[in-house]
Amino acid sequence: xxxxxxxxxxxxxxxxxxxxxxxxxxxxxxxxxxxxxxxxxxxxxxxxxxxxxxxxxxxxxxxxxxxxxxxxxxxxxxxxxxxxxxxxxxxxxxxxxxxxxxxxxxxxxxxxxx
Amino acid sequence: xxxxxxxxxxxxxxxxxxxxxxxxxxxxxxxxxxxxxxxxxxxxxxxxxxxxxxxxxxxxxxxxxxxxxxxxxxxxxxxxxxxxxxxxxxxxxxxxxxxxxxxxxxxxxxxxxx
Numbered sequence: 001x002x003x004x005x006x007x008x009x010x011x012x013x014x015x016x017x018x019x020x021x022x023x024x025x026x027x028x029x030x031x032x033x034x035x036x037x038x039x040x041x042x043x044x045x046x047x048x049x050x051x052x053x054x055x056x057x058x059x060x061x062x063x064x065x066x067x068x069x070x071x072x073x074x075x076x077x078x079x080x081x082x083x084x085x086x087x088x089x090x091x092x093x094x095x096x097x098x099x100x101x102x103x104x105x106x107x108x109x110x111x112x113x114x
Numbered sequence: 115x116x117x118x119x120x121x122x123x124x125x126x127x128x129x130x131x132x133x134x135x136x137x138x139x140x141x142x143x144x145x146x147x148x149x150x151x152x153x154x155x156x157x158x159x160x161x162x163x164x165x166x167x168x169x170x171x172x173x174x175x176x177x178x179x180x181x182x183x184x185x186x187x188x189x190x191x192x193x194x195x196x197x198x199x200x201x202x203x204x205x206x207x208x209x210x211x212x213x214x215x216x217x218x219x220x221x222x223x224x225x226x227x228x
Contacts, residue, residue: 002157002159033216041220042203042218042219042220042221043158043203043205043218044218045215045216045217045218048216056215056216057215058215058216090157090158092158102148102150102160102161102162102163103148103158103160104160105157105158105159106157107157108157
């Protein structure tokens, strides 16, 4: 158990809908990262937050947004969902903001868009 | 465009064999190189974070080296065991002002036959 929690574990929704994925980092970790892993693709870095502020941006679509709250939990919002958004979404956390330490991954949320 | 390449894509070895794989990354503005181990149905787990040219890290039978000038890192597993079967991912962090990204390779899938 990495100490990073993600909810829900599974999510099934329809195209055009909007969903919110939630992540609680390990106690004491200030950075949260979001990743997408689609079938046959590697881990795609979406976005990083550090202590409430956006720190780095990866291949995040405009339909997606994220935020980190004062209690350091983070939410990833996915809107106007398309079939291709079906994937495993991981959240990871680390102590620092520049990944000088390794990241600890949550169990992931599997999103299925029908 | 930042590219991180891992080779080989997959590897099958016998129990007791030693093996190694490569992660290649751009050599400019290096900040850090991470190795992760990702077992099926689990989340990625950090193995090493490497930041200095010439770094060598070791954890049990697994070790890694880093050459930032030529842009590669090797991961070695000595005396492979079936429990080493996993996908080994490397992730490259480039220090580029405000445009920081963590770029992940697609991984090397290792299967160790008993």
